[in-house]
Amino acid sequence: MTDKRSWGSTVLGWFVVREGEAAPGEGSLGEGEERSPGEAAASPGAACGATVPGTSLFEGDAPPAPGGNVDFEGVFEAGGIATSERDLFAKAAGLLSNLPQGTDPATRKTIVEASLKAFGIPIDQIIETGALSIQTLEAYLQQQADKTKSVAEESQQLIADYEAKIRDVKALLDRRIAEQGAVQASCNGKKLEIQKVLEFFGQEAVAKVVRASPKLVEPAAPPERKD
Numbered sequence: 093m094t095d096k097r098s099w100g101s102t103v104l105g106w107f108v109v110r111e112g113e114a115a116p117g118e119g120s121l122g123e124g125e126e127r128s129p130g131e132a133a134a135s136p137g138a139a140c141g142a143t144v145p146g147t148s149l150f151e152g153d154a155p156p157a158p159g160g161n162v163d164f165e166g167v168f169e170a171g172g173i174a175t176s177e178r179d180l181f182a183k184a185a186g187l188l189s190n191l192p193q194g195t196d197p198a199t200r201k202t203i204v205e206a207s208l209k210a211f212g213i214p215i216d217q218i219i220e221t222g223a224l225s226i227q228t229l230e231a232y233l234q235q236q237a238d239k240t241k242s243v244a245e246e247s248q249q250l251i252a253d254y255e256a257k258i259r260d261v262k263a264l265l266d267r268r269i270a271e272q273g274a275v276q277a278s279c280n281g282k283k284l285e286i287q288k289v290l291e292f293f294g295q296e297a298v299a300k301v302v303r304a305s306p307k308l309v310e311p312a313a314p315p316e317r318k319d
Contacts (some may be wrong), residue, residue, distance in 0.1 A: 149231040157236065171228030173221060180213050181221040 101150055144185070155166035168178055187204050290298050302308045 128176075149228060152237065154235060168225060169263050171224070171231065173224055173228060177217070177221045181212065181218055181225070183211065184208060184218045212243050243263055 149172070150170045151255070155163040157163070165178070169175070184204065187207050188200070191200050191203060205215060208218065239270040299310075302310050
């Protein structure tokens with residue numbers, strides 16, 4: 093009987109490697125060898141070096157997956173898998189799920205194949221639809237990964253732009269505060285020069301002119317200090 097993994101390698105890795113199994117085309121691990129977590133489960137295509145189909149498989153964009161919820165019917169539709177093909181595949185999957193538990197694989201295969209023939213469903217078409225579904229999902233994953241990468245790059249650029257603007261604004265504020273300090277010191281110095289002249293004439297004379305002048309406003313008394 094042909095080894096399952098060797099047989100899997102002939103279809104370019106369409107079978108998802110389960111945890112603990114070698115990828116199609118690989119031998120079993122030897123004693124003492126360990127598989128890294130990233131190698132525990134490989135994706136189809138990547139399992140044996142098959143080329144992952146590009147997003148050109150889709151006619152336009154495939155449906156988004158808000159919150160991680162994938163519209164599989166929409167994805168398959170965008171991937172060119174007709175509703176009739178999906179319905180036939182669903183019938184085959186239903187036949188498998190309704191088989192009695194414990195039925196040996198050979199018997200299960202005979203029952204399903206006989207049922208499909210009775211319904212006039214070509215087995216090759218079921219296989220093709222299944223393989224095309226996996227190919228479509230691989231392309232969808234790649235498309236979504238490309239979009240995520242694009243969003244990440246745009247976000248990083250936007251963050252960098254905002255950080256640069258924040259630095260510029262902070263620098264502007266620092267300069268303005270420094271300028272205000274210099275203006276205040278300069279104005280206070282000038283006020284002291286003028287005050288010396290006014291003090292020469294005396295406080296009462298200055299107060300009299302301030303009260304009589306329509307141009308001047310008598311300064312308010314400073315607030316009382318509370319002990």
